[in-house]
Amino acid sequence: MGKNEFIGKKSAAAGGWGALKSCGKRLLQTGKPLSGARTMLKANQPDGFDCPGCAWGDPEHGSSFEFCENGVKAVAWEATQKRVTPDFFAQHRVADLRGWSDYALEHEGRLTHPMVYDRAQDRYVQTTWDEAFAGIARALNALDHPDQAEFYTSGRASNEAAFLYQLFVRLYGTNNFPDCSNMCHEASGVALTEAIGIGKGTVLLEDFEEADAIFVIGQNPGTNHPRMLADLRKATARGAKVVVFNPLKEKGLQRFADPQNKLEMIFGGSEPTSTDYYQPRLGGDMAAVRGMAKVVFAADAQALAEGRPSVLDHAFIREHSHGFEAWKAAVDATPWEQILEQSGLTQDEITRAAGVYLASDRVICTWAMGVTQHRHSVPTIREISNFMFMRGNVGRPGTGLCPVRGHSNVQGDRTVGINEKAPKALIDALEREIGVKMPRARGHNVVQAIGAMLSGEAKAFIGLGGNFARATPDSDLVAQILQRLDLTVHVATKLNHSHLLPGKVSYILPCLGRTEIDKNAKGQRQIVTVEDSMSMVHGSGGINMPASKELRSEVAIVAGMAAATVGSAHVDWAAMAEDYDLIRDLIARVLPAFGDYNTAVRKPRGFWLRNPASEREFNTSTGLANFSPDPLPDQTEWQQADQGEGMLVLQTFRSHDQYNTTIYGMDDRYRGVYGERRVIFINPADLARLGRSAGDIVDLTSHAPDGTTREALAFRLVPYEIPQGCIAGYYPELNLLVPHDAWGEGSFTPVSKSILVSLRPGLQAA
Numbered sequence: 001m002g003k004n005e006f007i008g009k010k011s012a013a014a015g016g017w018g019a020l021k022s023c024g025k026r027l028l029q030t031g032k033p034l035s036g037a038r039t040m041l042k043a044n045q046p047d048g049f050d051c052p053g054c055a056w057g058d059p060e061h062g063s064s065f066e067f068c069e070n071g072v073k074a075v076a077w078e079a080t081q082k083r084v085t086p087d088f089f090a091q092h093r094v095a096d097l098r099g100w101s102d103y104a105l106e107h108e109g110r111l112t113h114p115m116v117y118d119r120a121q122d123r124y125v126q127t128t129w130d131e132a133f134a135g136i137a138r139a140l141n142a143l144d145h146p147d148q149a150e151f152y153t154s155g156r157a158s159n160e161a162a163f164l165y166q167l168f169v170r171l172y173g174t175n176n177f178p179d180c181s182n183m184c185h186e187a188s189g190v191a192l193t194e195a196i197g198i199g200k201g202t203v204l205l206e207d208f209e210e211a212d213a214i215f216v217i218g219q220n221p222g223t224n225h226p227r228m229l230a231d232l233r234k235a236t237a238r239g240a241k242v243v244v245f246n247p248l249k250e251k252g253l254q255r256f257a258d259p260q261n262k263l264e265m266i267f268g269g270s271e272p273t274s275t276d277y278y279q280p281r282l283g284g285d286m287a288a289v290r291g292m293a294k295v296v297f298a299a300d301a302q303a304l305a306e307g308r309p310s311v312l313d314h315a316f317i318r319e320h321s322h323g324f325e326a327w328k329a330a331v332d333a334t335p336w337e338q339i340l341e342q343s344g345l346t347q348d349e350i351t352r353a354a355g356v357y358l359a360s361d362r363v364i365c366t367w368a369m370g371v372t373q374h375r376h377s378v379p380t381i382r383e384i385s386n387f388m389f390m391r392g393n394v395g396r397p398g399t400g401l402c403p404v405r406g407h408s409n410v411q412g413d414r415t416v417g418i419n420e421k422a423p424k425a426l427i428d429a430l431e432r433e434i435g436v437k438m439p440r441a442r443g444h445n446v447v448q449a450i451g452a453m454l455s456g457e458a459k460a461f462i463g464l465g466g467n468f469a470r471a472t473p474d475s476d477l478v479a480q481i482l483q484r485l486d487l488t489v490h491v492a493t494k495l496n497h498s499h500l501l502p503g504k505v506s507y508i509l510p511c512l513g514r515t516e517i518d519k520n521a522k523g524q525r526q527i528v529t530v531e532d533s534m535s536m537v538h539g540s541g542g543i544n545m546p547a548s549k550e551l552r553s554e555v556a557i558v559a560g561m562a563a564a565t566v567g568s569a570h571v572d573w574a575a576m577a578e579d580y581d582l583i584r585d586l587i588a589r590v591l592p593a594f595g596d597y598n599t600a601v602r603k604p605r606g607f608w609l610r611n612p613a614s615e616r617e618f619n620t621s622t623g624l625a626n627f628s629p630d631p632l633p634d635q636t637e638w639q640q641a642d643q644g645e646g647m648l649v650l651q652t653f654r655s656h657d658q659y660n661t662t663i664y665g666m667d668d669r670y671r672g673v674y675g676e677r678r679v680i681f682i683n684p685a686d687l688a689r690l691g692r693s694a695g696d697i698v699d700l701t702s703h704a705p706d707g708t709t710r711e712a713l714a715f716r717l718v719p720y721e722i723p724q725g726c727i728a729g730y731y732p733e734l735n736l737l738v739p740h741d742a743w744g745e746g747s748f749t750p751v752s753k754s755i756l757v758s759l760r761p762g763l764q765a766a
Contacts, residue, residue: 056225056228056404057204057532057533057536058205058227058532069226071227073657073664075515077106077494077659077662077664078110078513078515078516080107080109080110081109082107082110083110083112083548084108084109084110084112084494085112086124086126088108089115089125090123092123094123094500094502095122097495097500098500101663102467102496102661102663102732103663103665105494105496105497106494106495106496108494108495109494109547110493110494110510110513110547111508111510111548112547112548112550112551113510113548114126114129114132114507114508114509114550115507115508116131116132116507117502117505117506119502119504124508129550129552129560132560133560133561133563133564134564136489136507136561136564136565139460140487142486143459143460143486146172146173146439147174147443147458148457148458149458149461149462149487150176150444150449150453150460150461151169151174151462151464152179152180152446152449152461152468153165153177153178153179153180153413154180154407154464155180155181155405155407155410155413155465156407156408156409156466156514157409157413157464157465158409158528158529158554159409159412159413159415159528159529159531159584160529160580160584160587161528161553161555162409162412162413162417162464163416163583163587164555164559164562164573164576164583165418165558166416166417166419167417167430167562168565168566170427170438171434171436171438171566171570172565172566173439174443175420175421175422175439175442175443176420176443176444176449176458177418177443177444177445178445178448179414179418179419179445179446180446180466180471181410181413181418182447182748182749183446183471183750184368184369184372184373184407184410184749185372185403185405185410186372186744186749187372187373187377187378187381187747187749188371188372188403189414189747190746190747191379191381191746192381192385192401192613193620194378194382194620194628195382195385195625195626195628196394196401196613196620196625196626197612197613197617197618197619197620198619200411201402201403201404201533201534201535202394202400202401202611203364203399203400203401203402203614204536204608204614205231205534205536206397207364207397207398207399207400208231208234208364209231209234209398210362210397210398211240211360211363211364211398212240212241212359212360212363212398213240213241213242213243213357213359213360213362213363214235214241214242214243215243215245215353215363215364215366216232216242216274217285217289217365217366217384218245218246218285218368218369218370218753219366219368219370219404220246220250220370220653220654221404222253222656222670223250223656224368224404224406225404226252228404229252229256229273230256232253232273232274233256233271233272233273236272236273236274236275237271241276241356241360242273242274242276243274243276243278243356243357244274244277244278245278245279245280245285245288246277246278246279246280246370247279247280247281247282247370247651247728248681248720248721248722249721250670251670251671254273254277255272255273256270256272256273257270257271275356276352278345278349278353279345279722279723280343280344280723281342281344281636281649281723281725281726282374282636282637282651282723282726282754283342283375283633283637283638283649283753283754284342284344284345284636284638285371286342286379286380286383287341287343287636288339288345288350288353289380289383289384290331290334290383291336291343291347291354292350293331293383293386293387294331294332295355295358296311296312296354296357296358296390296391297328297332299358300312311358311391312391313390313391315392316391316392316394316625317389320395320625321624321625321626321627322624322625322627323628324389324390324627326627327386327628327629329629330629330630330631334631339632341639342632342633342638342639344638344723361398362396362398362399363391363393364400365387365393365400365402366402366403366404367381367402367403367404368403369406369653369753370651371384372744372747372749373651373744373749373754374637374744374751374753375633375637375742375743375745375751375754376744377745377747378744378745378747379633379745381403382628382630383628383630384401385401385625385627386627388400389625394614394616394625395613395614402533404533405532405533407660408530409530411533411535412529412531412537415531415591415609416587417430417590420445422439422440422442422443426590426591429589429590430590433586433589434570434571435570447473447743447748447750449461450472450477450481450740453482453484453485454477454740458485460486460503461485461487461488461489461503462488462491462561463488463489463491463492463498464491464554464558465491465492465511465554466498466661467496467497467660467662467732468482470496470498470661470735471660471661471732471735472740472750473738473740473750474735474736474738476710476736479497482498484503485503486503486504486505487503487504487505488506488507489507489561490508490509491511491554492509492511493510493512493547496661509552510548510551511552511554512551512554514540515543515544516544516545516546516547516551517543517546518541518553520578522578525541526541526553526555526579527539527540527541527580527601527602529601529606531609534608535608535609535610536605536607536608536609537594537600537601537606537607537608537609538601538606539602539606555577555583556577559576581598584601585597594609595607613625636754637649637751637754637755637756638723638725638726641725641756644703644756646690646758647703647756647757647758648725648726648759649725649726649727649755649756649757650700650726650727650729650737650757651726651727651752651753651755652728652729652730652731652735652738652753653728653729653731654730655667655671655677656670661731661732671718671720672718677730678714678715678716679715679716679718679730680700680716680717680718680728680729681728681729682717682718682719682722683720683721683722683723683724683726684719685724686724686727687717687719690759692759693717694718695717696716697714697717697761697762698715698760698761698762699711699712699713699715699760699762699763700712700713700737700758700759701757701758701760702737702738702739702755703756703757704739705742706741710737710739711736711737713763714762715762727757731752738751738752
């Protein structure tokens with residue numbers, strides 16, 4: 001590919017014909033496009049499956065064509081006719097497969113048989129399920145202590161599988177639950193729990209229909225949760241203001257062409273998804289929100305001076321909140337100079353954004369990983385909460401706090417017990433129901449698990465889905481330490497790089513996908529459930545024939561490992577695997593909020609898990625919504641970079657043709673990149689300042705406090721609308737630059753949006 005051949009025409013808007021063409025291409029790649037199209041008609045339907053993509057809610061869980069481009073990609077990826085059989089492993093040594101790209105590995109197709117690693121051959125060989133479960137049990141029970149094992153969970157696991165998994169692990173004797181949420185919205189959970197008493201958002205999808213203004217901070221719905229675009233478009237169409245704070249100009253946050261609108265498709269039209277767009281520097285969101293609060297306080301002072309009513313909601317502040325005066329003092333003490341330098345915005349821009357807030361009676365604030373993956377993410381989310389509290393924008397229709405999860409059931413997994421912090425109420429209930437003492441000591445999150453494996457404290461790893469080695473920070477280091485373990489086990493639908501890093505004993509256990517029929521021994525169809533970002537719990541039942549007769553459900557695999565490892569004296573694992581209603585009955589007894597779980601989940605839309613904060617019931621230490629007087633960070637990474645010669649601050653993110661670590665294709669049409677992933681988006685002024693040109697190949701070096709040299713080689717520069725001093729590129733390719741021991745204060749979330757780097761000419765540029 002020539003120097004600039006990878007740069008092509010950017011989409012004028014998200015969605016439209018580009019989305020339809022992409023859907024068609026992905027369905028053709030399955031080998032059975034008509035079957036794939038029929039499958040999509042059952043996505044998010046009462047008698048179908050819940051989309052395995054993002055966790056954005058849908059209005060009726062049964063309306064026509066309730067899916068998006070990313071949903072089609074996820075289903076097509078799962079429904080491929082390609083297969084990775086034992087013959088494939090017989091033809092390929094693990095050492096050779098490590099040289100394959102993520103894209104190449106996963107496009108070989110679905111795993112079909114349980115496999116065990118043969119070190120003498122450096123190949124995986126076929127095994128039986130019983131032999132696999134027995135081997136896993138032997139390795140786990142040979143450890144000196146249960147805390148030497150790490151039990152990872154991906155957000156694709158159902159509520160039933162996740163609940164059974166945490167029950168198995170706690171009966172085994174540990175709270176080591178490194179979870180994908182540790183790497184994304186952990187900061188949201190920590191901050192919201194402190195602020196409102198629960199680590200979830202307070203909105204329902206209906207609130208987006210009533211809001212006067214929606215503030216979208218640090219998220220890109222066009223790529224990460226495209227169904228949100230329709231709700232933003234509807235909001236602007238009815239006159240609501242949608243205010244965006246995002247460092248990059250993203251198509252989905254500007255305009256959306258609805259592929260289901262025939263006239264729009266015929267005439268090439270599109271509608272706006274936002275009304276105001278601001279581009280703060282990386283790490284500058286807290287300063288921007290603090291600046292808006294400063295404007296609101298100034299407007300309030302002016303109103304009172306002129307004899308007009310206060311612009312604050314004093315009734316909410318007085319009756320439902322704590323700590324307002326301390327926060328106001330912190331805002332008053334924050335100089336505009338600091339706000340403007342950290343945010344990178346002008347005072348006029350911040351004032352205009354605050355004007356929207358002041359003019360709106362009902363406001364929603366929504367955010368994602370652009371906010372959560374910084375050192376000061378928890379204080380930033382606390383500041384967002386402060387900002388919403390000051391005018392009572394929590395606990396009323398059309399208002400609320402809305403962290404948007406990018407994985408289909410990452411919120412549900414946490415709800416049913418995947419939590420290394422072992423909530424007392426959960427442990428008490430489990431002990432009461434099972435009649436066995438459970439561990440209560442805090443376990444390991446992701447970065448702690450990496451540290452434990454690095455030190456030799458941890459000797460076993462079991463992954464319920466996901467691609468741990470590629471999703472984590474310091475991915476080169478993680479690849480090394482996984483191979484030192486006594487045991488590695490991966491429950492998966494497709495082959496990925498984590499499977500190619502076997503410990504002394506290693507298994508790949510192939511599971512059913514979300515779209516596939518799951519029947520018990522009596523031939524009865526089983527359903528599972530998931531929870532979306534709005535705390536709605538939906539049922540999901542597959543409709544496609546399984547990719548192999550050897551596949552087992554995640555529930556059955558967890559039950560098999562548990563029975564072999566801890567026995568069935570206290571839990572009838574086989575019965576649970578045969579009838580998921582039994583699991584849901586147990587969940588409801590342990591977690592009463594689920595109510596009549598089995599009846600409620602079979603309703604067309606499922607049911608809502610009550611969120612007390614949405615009704616102004618705040619289960620915090622004060623019993624009130626807590627303001628927080630956190631100061632702005634002393635220095636953001638952008639400010640550090642600005643003081644260094646040739647330094648920049650890097651954020652990692654998804655391309656439009658990927659989902660987490662899964663690579664669907666090599667294009668990113670919304671950003672105008674085609675056939676390539678090793679790219680760095682950079683401001684044209686930075687190109688000139690550094691003496692570079694578009695298309696140049698560069699190597700990146702990260703500069704972390706631990707002094708370790710981390711390098712990413714041969715990336716091509718792409719000019720883009722991004723603040724000066726800030727650059728961006730795709731994960732997982734750039735995860736090796738993220739230090740595993742640099743995390744958000746209070747959350748342990750990797751700082752994947754604020755990595756100090758420098759560039760130098762790459763080999764191909766010579």
